Amino acid sequence: MTDPLQTRARDLIILGGGCAGLSLAARLARQRPGMALTVVEPRARYEEDRTWCGWRIAPHFFSDCVVSQWNKWRIAGPRRSLLLESSRYPYEMVSASLFYEKARASIHSSPHAELLLAASAEEVVETADEVRVTLADGRVIRGPWAVDTRTQSRVLDPPWLWQNFVGYVVHCDGQEQFDSGVPALMEFQSPNQYADQHADQSPDQCAGQCAGQCAGQSPAQCVVQFMYTIPFAEDRFLFECTRFSKVPGEEQLLEAALVRWLGEHVGPRWRLERREAGSLPMAPPLPTHRRRVIPAGTRGGNMRVSTGYAFHRIQRWADACADSVLSTGRPVPPASNRLLDAMDEMFLRVLQQPSAPAAEIFTDLFASCPTDRLVRFLSGVPRASDLWPVASGLPWGRFLHETPALASGWLRGAKGEP
Numbered sequence: 001m002t003d004p005l006q007t008r009a010r011d012l013i014i015l016g017g018g019c020a021g022l023s024l025a026a027r028l029a030r031q032r033p034g035m036a037l038t039v040v041e042p043r044a045r046y047e048e049d050r051t052w053c054g055w056r057i058a059p060h061f062f063s064d065c066v067v068s069q070w071n072k073w074r075i076a077g078p079r080r081s082l083l084l085e086s087s088r089y090p091y092e093m094v095s096a097s098l099f100y101e102k103a104r105a106s107i108h109s110s111p112h113a114e115l116l117l118a119a120s121a122e123e124v125v126e127t128a129d130e131v132r133v134t135l136a137d138g139r140v141i142r143g144p145w146a147v148d149t150r151t152q153s154r155v156l157d158p159p160w161l162w163q164n165f166v167g168y169v170v171h172c173d174g175q176e177q178f179d180s181g182v183p184a185l186m187e188f189q190s191p192n193q194y195a196d197q198h199a200d201q202s203p204d205q206c207a208g209q210c211a212g213q214c215a216g217q218s219p220a221q222c223v224v225q226f227m228y229t230i231p232f233a234e235d236r237f238l239f240e241c242t243r244f245s246k247v248p249g250e251e252q253l254l255e256a257a258l259v260r261w262l263g264e265h266v267g268p269r270w271r272l273e274r275r276e277a278g279s280l281p282m283a284p285p286l287p288t289h290r291r292r293v294i295p296a297g298t299r300g301g302n303m304r305v306s307t308g309y310a311f312h313r314i315q316r317w318a319d320a321c322a323d324s325v326l327s328t329g330r331p332v333p334p335a336s337n338r339l340l341d342a343m344d345e346m347f348l349r350v351l352q353q354p355s356a357p358a359a360e361i362f363t364d365l366f367a368s369c370p371t372d373r374l375v376r377f378l379s380g381v382p383r384a385s386d387l388w389p390v391a392s393g394l395p396w397g398r399f400l401h402e403t404p405a406l407a408s409g410w411l412r413g414a415k416g417e418p
Contacts (some may be wrong), residue, residue, distance in 0.1 A: 077363030
């Protein structure tokens with residue numbers, strides 16, 4: 001029996017067994033079975049808790065976990081609805097359960113790789129030549145490198161936002177108005193839509209329905225709100241209410257808005273299968289002075305700041321990081337592009353200008369830019385020739401107003417300043 005206080009040496013420690021941690025571990029376990037690899041994950045078991053979607057720019061390690069893909073999708077703005085199409089870059093959905101199954105099987109296939117469930121890192125100490133991780137049960141794991149993919153509590157300053165969402169996977173009957181072959185990526189709503197319903201009530205009166213959040217406070221923090229609809233089958237859908245907001249959380253408010261939307265568009269004939277919710281920072285990673293603890297996932301900047309897409313960016317990082325570990329022994333953080341980062345910052349600034357309706361900005365951009373070029377840009381892998389068509393679809397007057405901030409942000413990044 002293993003002594004719980006035993007100190008064990010490993011080649012690599014991965015903190016967090018979510019999408020980023022498992023994506024890296026699965027590749028390393030497959031490509032170098034002799035590597036002593038440990039993944040530390042607090043959850044006790046994995047279940048279907050996420051819906052990962054995005055445009056497939058290139059095949060990836062988990063391509064066999066894709067369960068649906070679409071070459072058409074809808075965007076519905078305040079003035080028009082768009083049906084967009086790309087034969088080159090399908091919008092695909094990855095099954096979380098298949099992803100977890102494949103990743104765990106890859107790790108278990110390696111005699112020296114391990115996934116520690118129901119384990120949390122209480123202390124992470126870096127020295128000149130190693131990282132020591134003390135677990136909650138007293139075990140100590142040490143190694144030359146650690147990759148930290150754990151979620152990170154933080155405060156966001158302007159212009160950075162939170163992507164807050166609550167989604168229901170439901171079975172519904174007789175809903176011919178929903179196209180089971182086309183996802184609706186953005187169906188924009190008024191942030192005050194739910195608050196207006198209770199405008200004549202005090203917070204105490206409506207607390208039982210939405211905890212008082214609908215009484216004007218939270219909608220003022222909202223930059224843009226939209227419904228996201230993904231068809232799983234003819235009678236099974238993901239309906240998700242999403243906000244880009246100045247504050248995190250807002251689950252009660254979003255859930256109330258989602259239930260109200262379901263009542264209006266689906267009626268009473270729906271059955272909840274599962275729920276998913278989250279609050280993701282649409283912000284660059286925090287600066288770190290650690291040399292041997294490499295940040296990844298949302299902690300390290302794997303999520304595209306302006307859109308919130310992360311899965312395919314994580315796969316590209318996992319490929320690069322695994323290649324680096326296998327060739328040099330050293331993991332690498334997600335790659336950054338100063339120009340794209342500065343454009344993301346400018347975009348979020350413009351979305352928050354009082355005179356700039358965010359829903360119209362998004363809709364106009366999808367309408368004016370060639371679809372494949374915009375898909376590459378939104379996915380974070382634009383070609384040089386994509387930048388002008390994207391930029392020309394944006395409201396130039398508002399963006400020129402933010403040009404000094406763009407230049408300042410780019411220069412700070414060039415100098416390595418936070």
